[in-house]
Amino acid sequence: MDVAHVVLLVLHIGGVVALLAGLLVQVRRPEKKVNGLMRDGVGTAFVAGLFLVGVLEAGDDPVDHTKIAVKFAIGLVLLVLVMANLRKEWIPAGLYWALLVLTLANVGVALAWN
Numbered sequence: 423m424d425v426a427h428v429v430l431l432v433l434h435i436g437g438v439v440a441l442l443a444g445l446l447v448q449v450r451r452p453e454k455k456v457n458g459l460m461r462d463g464v465g466t467a468f469v470a471g472l473f474l475v476g477v478l479e480a481g482d483d484p485v486d487h488t489k490i491a492v493k494f495a496i497g498l499v500l501l502v503l504v505m506a507n508l509r510k511e512w513i514p515a516g517l518y519w520a521l522l523v524l525t526l527a528n529v530g531v532a533l534a535w536n
Contacts, residue, residue, distance in 0.1 A: 430474040437467030454518040464504045468497045489535045496528045
């Protein structure tokens with residue numbers, strides 16, 4: 423279980439980093455769009471997070487279900503927004519900033535919630 427936990431954690435963190443990188447490379451561009459890095463990052467982070475919860479539930483340590491529910495909700499909103507706007511040539515600035523804030527909020531919940 424420890425190997426699966428570490429592999430899934432690395433995949434999850436890598437997915438979040440890819441999503442964040444896909445967002446941050448567009449900060450100065452006037453027209454922003456959903457790119458492949460964002461798509462792959464949010465998908466990887468979401469699926470790896472789901473499997474990570476399964477591995478954590480199988481272990482002996484207690485799991486904070488409220489934290490997981492908040493992260494799941496934020497991740498699902500991110501996934502839906504990214505996938506719904508994938509084929510559009512550009513996205514509104516408000517949506518771009520919402521994606522960035524949601525991504526940072528998800529990281530904040532992961533790091534600050536004990």
